[in-house]
Each structure stands twice: as structure tokens, then as C-alpha cells.
Amino acid sequence: xxxxxxxIQPVTEGETVTEAPAVEKAGWGLMAEFENPAQIMAAAKSxxxxxxxxxxxxxxxxxxxxxxxxxxxxxxxxxxxLGGGATGLLSGFMxxxxxxxxxxxxxxxxxxxxxxFLISGKPLLSTPAWIPVMFxxxxxxxxxxxxxxxxxxxxxxxxxxxTLRSPRFARATDDRFFLVIESKDPKFHPERTKAFLESLNxxxxxxxxx
Amino acid sequence: MSSIDTNTxxxxxxxxxxLVDNHESLGTVTTEVLQAAESPKPPMLWYAALGLASLLAxxxxxxxxxxxxxxxxxxGNQNPVMWGFPIVNFVFWVGIGHAxxxxxxxxxxxxxxxxxxxxRFAEAxxxxxxxxxxxFPGIHVGRVWLAYWLFPIPNQxxxxxxxxxxxxxxxxxxxxxFTVSLLFxxxxxxxxxxxxxxxxxxxxxxxxxxxxxxxxxxxxxxxHRYERAYLLLAALATPLVLSVHSVVSFDFAVSQxxxxxxTIFPPYFVAGAVxxxxxxxxxxxxxxxxxxxxxxxxxxxxxxxxxKVILLTGSIVxxxxxxxxxxxxxxxxxxxxxxxxxxxTGQHAWAYWIMIFCNVVSPQxxxxxxxxxxxxxxxxVVMCVNVGMWFERFVIVLSLEQDxxxxxxxxxxxxxxxxxxxxxxxxxxxxxxxxxxxFLPVIAIAEVKSxxxxxxxxxxxxxxxxxxxxxxxxxKDQPA
Numbered sequence: 001x002x003x004x005x006x007x008i009q010p011v012t013e014g015e016t017v018t019e020a021p022a023v024e025k026a027g028w029g030l031m032a033e034f035e036n037p038a039q040i041m042a043a044a045k046s047x048x049x050x051x052x053x054x055x056x057x058x059x060x061x062x063x064x065x066x067x068x069x070x071x072x073x074x075x076x077x078x079x080x081x082l083g084g085g086a087t088g089l090l091s092g093f094m095x096x097x098x099x100x101x102x103x104x105x106x107x108x109x110x111x112x113x114x115x116x117f118l119i120s121g122k123p124l125l126s127t128p129a130w131i132p133v134m135f136x137x138x139x140x141x142x143x144x145x146x147x148x149x150x151x152x153x154x155x156x157x158x159x160x161x162x163t164l165r166s167p168r169f170a171r172a173t174d175d176r177f178f179l180v181i182e183s184k185d186p187k188f189h190p191e192r193t194k195a196f197l198e199s200l201n202x203x204x205x206x207x208x209x210x
Numbered sequence: 211m212s213s214i215d216t217n218t219x220x221x222x223x224x225x226x227x228x229l230v231d232n233h234e235s236l237g238t239v240t241t242e243v244l245q246a247a248e249s250p251k252p253p254m255l256w257y258a259a260l261g262l263a264s265l266l267a268x269x270x271x272x273x274x275x276x277x278x279x280x281x282x283x284x285x286g287n288q289n290p291v292m293w294g295f296p297i298v299n300f301v302f303w304v305g306i307g308h309a310x311x312x313x314x315x316x317x318x319x320x321x322x323x324x325x326x327x328x329x330r331f332a333e334a335x336x337x338x339x340x341x342x343x344x345x346f347p348g349i350h351v352g353r354v355w356l357a358y359w360l361f362p363i364p365n366q367x368x369x370x371x372x373x374x375x376x377x378x379x380x381x382x383x384x385x386x387x388f389t390v391s392l393l394f395x396x397x398x399x400x401x402x403x404x405x406x407x408x409x410x411x412x413x414x415x416x417x418x419x420x421x422x423x424x425x426x427x428x429x430x431x432x433x434h435r436y437e438r439a440y441l442l443l444a445a446l447a448t449p450l451v452l453s454v455h456s457v458v459s460f461d462f463a464v465s466q467x468x469x470x471x472x473t474i475f476p477p478y479f480v481a482g483a484v485x486x487x488x489x490x491x492x493x494x495x496x497x498x499x500x501x502x503x504x505x506x507x508x509x510x511x512x513x514x515x516x517x518k519v520i521l522l523t524g525s526i527v528x529x530x531x532x533x534x535x536x537x538x539x540x541x542x543x544x545x546x547x548x549x550x551x552x553x554x555t556g557q558h559a560w561a562y563w564i565m566i567f568c569n570v571v572s573p574q575x576x577x578x579x580x581x582x583x584x585x586x587x588x589x590x591v592v593m594c595v596n597v598g599m600w601f602e603r604f605v606i607v608l609s610l611e612q613d614x615x616x617x618x619x620x621x622x623x624x625x626x627x628x629x630x631x632x633x634x635x636x637x638x639x640x641x642x643x644x645x646x647x648x649f650l651p652v653i654a655i656a657e658v659k660s661x662x663x664x665x666x667x668x669x670x671x672x673x674x675x676x677x678x679x680x681x682x683x684x685x686k687d688q689p690a
Binding site for chain 2: 150
């Protein structure tokens with residue numbers, strides 16, 4: 001992680017951006033910087049139409065419609081969360097049934113035995129009284145599953161990424177918008193892709209090293 | 211026409227007040243929100259407040275140590291008032307903890323964009339309040355070293371918790387609530403922690419914020435899933451927040467005691483929790499926006515909206531108080547009737563009338579717009595509500611004083627340890643809050659940016675070149 005003391009200095013409007021010396025080698029990818037959400041939206045549409053696959057946009061907040069403009073498919077996260085919820089509901093029932101309404105034992109590292117807890121002459125299988133705990137475990141496992149699956153699907157935590165080495169990229173979490181095309185994309189070509197990015201009128205173009 | 215009357219706090223067609231004042235670019239939002247965390251030195255007031263709060267928090271720790279060494283006899287709890295202050299404090303703090311999730315989840319589902327300025331610290335407040343709340347039942351069990359009996363952990367005694375008991379439901383409800391609130395708060399903070407990482411000026415900050423921001427880099431592929439996850443968490447937290455205080459009310463309502471055994475308790479407790487929680491949010495928001503200069507984000511419109519919620523929920527609470535009385539009379543159950551008449555005229559009538567004044571009378575000031583938008587009036591009302599909501603739980607628990615056996619009737623007197631623990635829990639709460647305000651992003655930066663016109667790719671302020679009038683929903687306040 002770069003910690004240059006000066007990279008939080010704002011770039012003043014209209015400042016000419018000095019390029020890194022032109023390099024022939026591809027690096028990890030090419031990054032173009034844009035000033036406002038409308039530009040990144042237009043750039044994303046062009047990049048999608050060019051047929052790139054290994055590319056991404058980086059914005060300080062979720063720009064609405066940008067995921068559609070990039071052609072990102074809907075995530076399967078809701079289904080995974082549903083799975084977490086169903087697990088919670090079922091385990092909530094099983095837990096209470098085993099601990100309060102049975103008397104058999106099973107082996108889980110140590111032998112554990114249920115206890116048929118007869119209280120106030122109530123039926124052993126007191127499902128209505130178990131609803132609150134079943135509900136809470138449904139929510140608990142859905143929420144924990146939601147965050148866990150989100151991180152897995154996003155490949156996070158990821159403490160190193162080539163983009164994070166660029167001092168310019170620090171403003172992706174502040175007020176700038178970036179389009180990154182990776183060199184492993186089958187359509188990537190050091191010269192032509194750079195020319196394509198230039199045609200989008202970015203504020204700057206940078207070659208990212210791995 | 212950029213001449214919007216910024217004193218307009220209500221909304222009129224075409225004259226909708228902007229959510230963020232005095233900001234025409236996204237970058238200044240980052241700088242202004244983070245100045246609390248990035249300024250080299252916080253104001254002296256912060257040091258003074260932290261000193262006092264941590265002193266009180268240490269006292270809380272000492273009192274808990276004293277309790278462990280001596281036993282629950284150091285409290286005022288006596289037969290028949292077995293619950294006393296610890297349960298009053300527990301219900302009070304859990305109630306405070308409801309506003310955060312309400313603001314983040316329910317207002318999110320209702321698309322109330324004004325929530326973005328206040329949700330972060332309301333959520334933080336929730337978590338710290340639940341920390342305080344969780345302490346009390348934990349130490350109230352008496353033999354603290356056996357507190358793990360609350361959880362279904364396999365043990366050599368083949369002993370399990372009794373799942374038909376509302377007290378056990380509470381264990382699950384409160385611990386689920388704490389976990390889910392923490393996840394919601396943390397997930398919302400990840401993009402802002404990344405902002406702090408990218409602006410860090412020391413190695414330590416870059417490392418700390420870097421670790422906790424998980425390598426977030428604002429990728430649209432991530433935002434896409436993130437927004438869906440946030441929506442799902444909001445949808446999960448909404449029934450959760452309603453369930454938690456319902457389950458807390460079951461602690462009372464499922465018992466067979468007059469004054470407690472009523473079906474109105476769950477909705478009445480939830481409304482009361484939202485009421486008390488919003489009052490605490492305003493209590494914290496007013497000084498925080500003053501000291502940290504956040505008036506451009508937490509505007510009078512936000513405060514007024516919160517005061518409206520306080521008025522609404524306060525009126526629901528007032529309705530519940532009167533309905534309890536009505537049912538006590540209408541049921542013609544002598545014990546039920548006695549409990550309620552006794553609350554209003556008995557030995558603790560003073561507590562009852564404090565509660566009525568603070569919770570029912572004082573919020574009525576908010577019917578007047580002038581009072582809703584006046585800082586001194588709103589501070590007076592929310593302080594009343596903070597006090598009143600504590601007394602509400604006090605009044606309910608003290609129904610135990612006059613039980614079915616008149617020979618055991620007594621006057622409950624809290625001990626000095628009771629008071630020290632109540633004050634100490636406030637110390638813990640404010641210590642955590644002050645640390646939060648200094649080291650974490652107090653306002654959801656990414657969310658605030660996304661509700662600004664500069665963030666909209668279809669708005670000229672977001673860089674759109676063509677401007678279609680049929681898509682224009684921002685009224686006539688476009689810059690010329």
C-alpha cells in the first residue's frame with residue numbers, strides 16, 4: 001500500500017496530466033481516469049460494446065445504472081441468503097426439539113443427550129413456544145450468510161491489488177471515476193486499447209504494474 | 211435558479227430542500243466529513259468529555275468487580291422487587307438501541323434518502339447501547355461464572371436451557387440483534403474505511419484502515435453485489451428490530467402478573483423503543499453537528515424529521531398508557547385495576563407522573579413547527595424523553611412492589627451501587643461513542659455522495675450533456 005504524503009493533494013481543474021513515459025510492455029492493465037459519473041457511464045458503455053471481458057469501473061459510490069451499462073449479470077446472492085435462512089429455521093427447530101423434547105443421545109465429539117423437559121404439563125413438542133428462537137436463528141444465519149457470501153463472491157478481503165499501487169487511484173474512493181482494462185483480456189492490445197481509452201477523453205491514462 | 215431558501219425545512223413541490231448544504235462537489239464532502247477523524251487534534255471538549263466518560267466507565271467496571279466479589283445483595287433488589295435497576299437499565303438500553311436499525315433498515319426500505327446523514331452514528335449508537343444493555347442481564351444472573359448456562363452448550367450434566375421461557379428467547383433475540391447490527395454497521399462502513407485508508411497520512415493509519423476496509427476499491431462489480439447485500443440486510447433487520455423489543459416485552463407479558471400480562475405490550479414496547487432511541491439520536495446529533503461542523507449534512511430538515519418521528523411514537527406510547535388503564539377498568543379484574551390505580555396514586559406515583567409528563571406531555575410541543583426546529587426546545591424535549599423512557603421501565607418493573615401477598619409489600623429503594631451502575635453504563639456508552647466519533651467515519655460518506663445531484667449521471671451537475679425535461683425530477687432549482 002502506497003502512503004505517499006502528497007497524493008491527497010487535489011488536482012486542480014484543467015491541470016495538464018503528465019504521463020508516465022510511454023512503455024511498450026502491457027503491464028497488468030490500463031487505467032483511465034474520469035471526472036464525473038456521466039463520463040464513466042459513457043465510457044463503460046463503449047468498453048462493453050468493444051467486447052472486453054476482464055475490465056471494471058471504480059467509483060466512490062454506487063453509480064446507479066452503471067452495472068447495467070457494464071452488462072453485469074444479476075448476482076445469485078439472494079438465493080444464497082435464502083439458503084442461510086432455511087438452515088437457520090431448520091436448525092432452530094432441531095435444536096429446541098432435541099434439547100427439550102427427546103431423550104436419545106448422539107455423538108458430536110462428546111456424547112450429547114437430549115432431555116425431555118416436561119413442564120407445566122405442556123406437550124413436549126411445543127412448537128408455538130419455539131417460534132421466537134426459530135425466527136431469531138433464521139435472521140442470524142441469513143445475515144451472517146449474506147455478509148460471508150458477499151465477501152466470497154467479491155473475492156474480499158484482498159489486501160493487495162494492482163490498482164491500489166497507483167497514487168492516482170486513491171481518489172477512486174473520493175471523487176474520481178476509473179475504468180480499468182486488464183491485459184489478460186483476449187481483446188487487449190497495448191496500443192489499440194490505449195488508443196481506445198484516449199478516444200473516451202479521460203483526464204489521464206496510466207499503465208498499471210502488477 | 212440556485213436561490214433556494216435554505217431555511218425552508220418543509221418540502222414544497224418544486225422547492226425541495228437539498229439533502230446536503232453548501233457542497234457542489236463530491237470531494238469536499240469527503241474532506242468535511244472526515245475532518246473529525248483527520249484533524250491532528252480534536253477539540254479540547256472532546257478530551258474533557260472522553261476523560262469524564264471513561265472515568266464513569268471505569269467506575270462501572272469497579273462496581274461490576276464489587277458485585278462479583280460480594281453478590282447481588284449490594285443492589286436494592288429485595289423480595290418482592292427481584293428485578294430492580296438491572297432489568298430497568300437493560301430494557302432502557304435495549305430500547306435506545308432500536309433507533310439505529312430503524313433508521314438504517316426501515317427508512318432504507320421506505321427510500322427515505324435523508325437517513326444517509328444520520329444512519330452511521332445512529333447505528334453506532336445502537337451497538338454501544340446494546341453493549342450496555344447486554345451487560346445488565348449478564349451480571350444480573352448472580353453467579354456470573356455460570357452465565358454460559360444461558361446458551362445451549364453440551365455439558366457433562368446433560369443440562370439444557372428451557373426453551374419455553376421468554377427469558378431464553380431474549381438471549382437469542384438480543385445476541386442476534388447485536389450480531390446483525392454489528393454486521394450491518396461494519397458492512398456499511400467498509401467503503402468509507404477504504405476512503406480513510408486512501409487518505410491516510412501515517413503508516414499506522416494506512417495499515418489499520420487498510421485491514422478493516424478489506425481491500426475495497428469501489429469496483430462496480432463489487433458495488434453491484436454490495437447494494438444487493440445491503441438491501442437484503444435491511445430487509446432482514448426490519449422484522450428483527452420489531453421482534454427484539456417484542457421479545458423483551460414477553461419477559462413481562464408472558465408472566466401471570468397484573469400490569470404485565472397484557473397483549474398490548476409488544477407493539478407498545480416497540481413504539482417506546484423507537485421513541486426513546488430517536489430521542490437519544492437527537493441528543494447526540496445536536497452537539498455532534500455543532501462541535502464537528504457537520505451542519506451541512508445533519509441539517510435542520512433532518513432534525514425536524516426526527517422530531518416528527520418522536521412526536522408520532524410519543525403519541526403511540528401515550529395511547530398505550532391510556533389503553534392499559536382502559537383495559538384494566540373494562541376487564542373488571544380487581545388485581546389489574548389495583549395495579550394501575552396504584553401506579554398513578556400509590557407510593558411511586560411520582561415516578562408515574564414524571565413518566566407521563568416526559569413521554570406524553572413534552573413531545574406535544576413538536577406539533578408546532580417553530581418548536582420542532584428550535585435547538586433549545588428540541589434538546590429540552592429529548593432530554594425529557596430520555597428521562598421519561600427510563601422511568602417508564604422503572605414504573606413497569608416496580609409493579610412488583612405490591613404483589614398478591616400484602617405482608618410482603620415494601621418500598622423499593624435503590625442502593626448507591628444501583629445508581630453508580632446506571633451512571634457508569636452511561637459512561638461506557640459515551641466512551642465508546644466518543645472514540646467512534648474520533649476514529650471512524652461519522653457519516654456514511656459514500657451514501658451521502660450518492661444522494662447528491664452531482665452523483666447522478668443523468669443530471670447536468672453529474673456531467674450529463676443532454677438534458678431532457680421529461681426526466682427532470684429535481685424541480686426548478688437547477689443552476690442557471
